[in-house]
Amino acid sequence: MSTEQRLAYMADQIARNFAALGHERAITATADHIASFWDPRMKRLAFALLDGERPSWLTTAAASALHLLRSRGAPPPQTPATEFNHAGEIGHSDAG
Numbered sequence: 001m002s003t004e005q006r007l008a009y010m011a012d013q014i015a016r017n018f019a020a021l022g023h024e025r026a027i028t029a030t031a032d033h034i035a036s037f038w039d040p041r042m043k044r045l046a047f048a049l050l051d052g053e054r055p056s057w058l059t060t061a062a063a064s065a066l067h068l069l070r071s072r073g074a075p076p077p078q079t080p081a082t083e084f085n086h087a088g089e090i091g092h093s094d095a096g
Helices: 003-017 023-037 040-051 060-072
Strands: none
Touching: 003 023, 003 040, 003 060, 023 040, 023 060, 040 060
């Protein structure tokens, strides 16, 4: 599996994980997750999938999330996993 195929697979897994939120919220939550946890190289390669020869590797929800992220930037936190603490604050995610 190529790096691009792996990224498409990962984006699709994230979108499927959020599917229970409903289609639109899943798209926004997927964009939030990718913005929060993927490094710039991963995002750059994923955005290239949208414009390249293999956009079909992405599900509709994953592609929509990447379009949203590229056009509007990172959305506000959508889940507790991406709601990080400020210095000295407690009670949010410890991920990252």
